[in-house]
Amino acid sequence: MSKKHADPAVEAPDERPSKSQLKREMHELQQLGETLIAMKPGERARFALSDDMERAIAETARITSREARRRHMQYVGKLMRKEDLPAIRGEFDAIEREKSQRDHAFHRLEKWRNRLLDEGDSAVEGFVQEYPHADRQVLRQLIRNARREAEQQKPPTSARKLFKHLRESAELKAQD
Incomplete structure (x- = not known):
C-alpha cells in the first residue's frame, strides 16, 4: 500500500501566473515604455513618471546599438512595473x-x-x-x-x- 502525501502545493490550484503570462505582461510593459519614449517631451510631461523612468527615457536617445537598445527596453519594462500603471493607462x-x-x-x-x-x-x-x-x-x-x-x-x-x-x-x- 502506497502512502499518499498531502502536499498542499500539489492539491491547490496554482494561483501564480504562468511563465508565459509573465512574459506577455513584461512585453506589454516594454511596449508601453516604448510608446512613452516615442512621445515628444511635451506630450510625455502629462504623465506622472518616476525620476528613474525619466532618466531611462532620456538615456534611450544615447543608445545606438541594437542589442544595447533591446536590453535597455527590458530595463524600461522592469521600471514600468514600479510606475502607476492605472494612471498611465488613464492618461493614454x-x-x-x-x-x-x-x-x-x-x-x-x-x-x-x-x-x-x-x-x-x-x-x-x-x-x-x-x-x-x-x-x-x-x-x-x-x-x-x-x-x-x-x-x-x-x-x-x-x-x-x-x-x-x-x-x-x-x-x-x-x-x-
Whole structure:
C-alpha cells in the first residue's frame, strides 16, 4: 500500500501566473515604455513618471546599438512595473479621446467646407450662425476663388485657405 502525501502545493490550484503570462505582461510593459519614449517631451510631461523612468527615457536617445537598445527596453519594462500603471493607462485613454474629438471636429469642418463650396451664400449664413466669429466677406471671397480654381483645374489653394479659415473660426468659438 502506497502512502499518499498531502502536499498542499500539489492539491491547490496554482494561483501564480504562468511563465508565459509573465512574459506577455513584461512585453506589454516594454511596449508601453516604448510608446512613452516615442512621445515628444511635451506630450510625455502629462504623465506622472518616476525620476528613474525619466532618466531611462532620456538615456534611450544615447543608445545606438541594437542589442544595447533591446536590453535597455527590458530595463524600461522592469521600471514600468514600479510606475502607476492605472494612471498611465488613464492618461493614454484621455489622449485617445482628445484625438478622437479632434478628428471628429476636423471631419465636421471638412463637411462644412464642402457644403460651402456646393451651396454658396445660403451655407455661409448657416456657418456664421454656428460660428459668429467667422468673417462673411472672407468666406465668400474664398468660396468664389475656390470655385474658380476648380473650374480652371488649378491646385485647390483657396479651398485650403477656406478650410484654414473655418478651423480658425471654430477655435475662436471654442475659446468663448
